[in-house]
Amino acid sequence: MSGFVAAYGDPRLEELKRMFAKIGHRGSYASGIWHNDRIMMAQNYLRADIGAEMAEPDQIPISRAGTCTLRICYDGQIGKRPQGANASSISSGLFEEEKLILYLYERYGSSMVKYLDDGIFAFVISDGQKIFAARDLLGIKTLFYGWKDDTLYFASELKSLVEVTDDIHEFPPGHTMDSTGLLNRFAELPDTPPGTFRTDPAKMIEDIRNIIQGSIRNRVNFAVPTAGLLSGGMDSSVISLLVCELYKEKFGKNARLKTFAIGVGESSDIRNARISARCIDSDHSELIVEFNQVLEVLPEVIYYLESFDPSLVRSSASNFLVSRHAKRQGYEVLLSGEGGDEIFCGYLYLKDCESGELFARQMECLGFLHNNAALRLDRMNQCHSVRVVAPLISGELFRYALAIPPEYKQKPEGDGKIEKWIFRKAFEPFLPSAITWRLKQEFSQGSGLADLLPAYFETIISDEELAEAQREYPIIRSKEELSYFRIFAEHFGTGKAVETVGQWISV
Secondary structure: OOEEEEEEOOOOHHHHHHHHHOOHHHOOOEEEEEEOOOEEEEEEEOHHHHOOOOOOHHHOOEEEOOEEEEEEEEEEEEOOOOOOOOHHHOOOOOOHHHHHHHHHHHHHHHHHHHHOOOEEEEEEEEOOOOEEEEEOOOOOOOOEEEEEOOEEEEEOOHHHHOOOOOOOEEOOOOEEEOOOOOEEEOOOOOOOOOOOOOOOHHHHHHHHHHHHHHHHHHHOOOOOOEEEEOOOOHHHHHHHHHHHHHHHHHHOOOOOOEEEEEEEOOOHHHHHHHHHHHHHOOEEEEEEEOHHHHHHHHHHHHHHHOOOOHHHHHHHHHHHHHHHHHHHOOOOEEEOOOOHHHHHOOOHHHHHOOHHHHHHHHHHHHHOHHHOHHHHHHHHHHOOOOEEEOOOOOHHHHHHHHOOOHHHHEEEEOOEEEEOHHHHHHHHHHOOHHHHOOOOOOHHHHHOHHHHHHHHHHHHOOHHHHHHHHHHOOOOOOHHHHHHHHHHHHHHOOOHHHHOOOOOOOO
């Protein structure tokens, strides 16, 4: 999970360097700048992105042997190797994914993106005269663009773009862009369910286990110190369980994967993570913080997050603190259970949907990822120079889950429904019932911040202040959001940058 900036047209090197300096946290282990009169590209990498090997600055941005005219700025992770790639033409090892994407571009041109359906990515490719940019369907990897005069700029983070232009746009998920600045959609979420649903629960359970295990093996290699984020919820417990097994397989039966949990006081996440950690035999660590510690880091959280959405900021504050703690303990990769709620319909508001509308609401939920939960996943780890891996965000798992009938995702029982039922059943034999049948809680609820932060801002912002702010900025929905908006505006202004902020369905 690296970072980059790029410019096309009539770029100035001093501007590109200012942009690049703003994302140094995304990788100081290896970096480089390449440029000519029309193109400037700068890329940085974490050690976790490339392993223990070291690359020379003049290698970065990466080109493929024999094709020196093509270079790529890239951020992402590919699961299964695409079928369109000739295995013999791509050597494994350092910068394998970048070379693979360049190979696909050489062979298939702009249509190469269809071969990356088990990957998350944002990239810019250039031959020195023109550019080609793309972002994955769900927008898990962040990307922004903007114009200044005749120059088109790209950046992994908003804070780089505001250094050079006020014309700021989020690069839309599932799109490509050519040298004219024209966007082209290459993929979109389906409007209707698959024509045929899966009907055998036992087969679905087996397949779900196999797909997730395969996703982990494709994405986790322990090349650098690796740990799990364990909230005690179903998603993080499943990922930690399976990675613990892989860890013992690689390092011996007595080896124990490190896991981390965070809570404000003795929160429900802290208590449930203990239960999960004992079951999976992880080397578990708890970070119990005071409310004042959360308040102290909110300005940093909002700066790195580039959002003022209350639900997102609350969960991000916990993520920021636990990721910082893990980095201080020497860990460079953190494993996350992100994506399970979107894929298996875990959010509680979905229980209010009729069976016939669940698919549409699930697609809406997936559509929120690119400027909401995906930001937390990326930014709250990257700001501490930590790589995050989320095996449940898998193209293969996503496509499989689309064909699971609604009644297996939201299982009717009595007067209610059980969210993520088929996912729970798949791992019920391996985890305590307190975990597998725990009611869904958002990260901010489980960590204890969902009630504390809104109540705090009610005491420090008056009704009159809120009403006045809402007259000027109708987008503001609460006193808490107003406070976050003010911090955001200090860094990014109140212009087009505000339009890049996604807002969850509730505050």
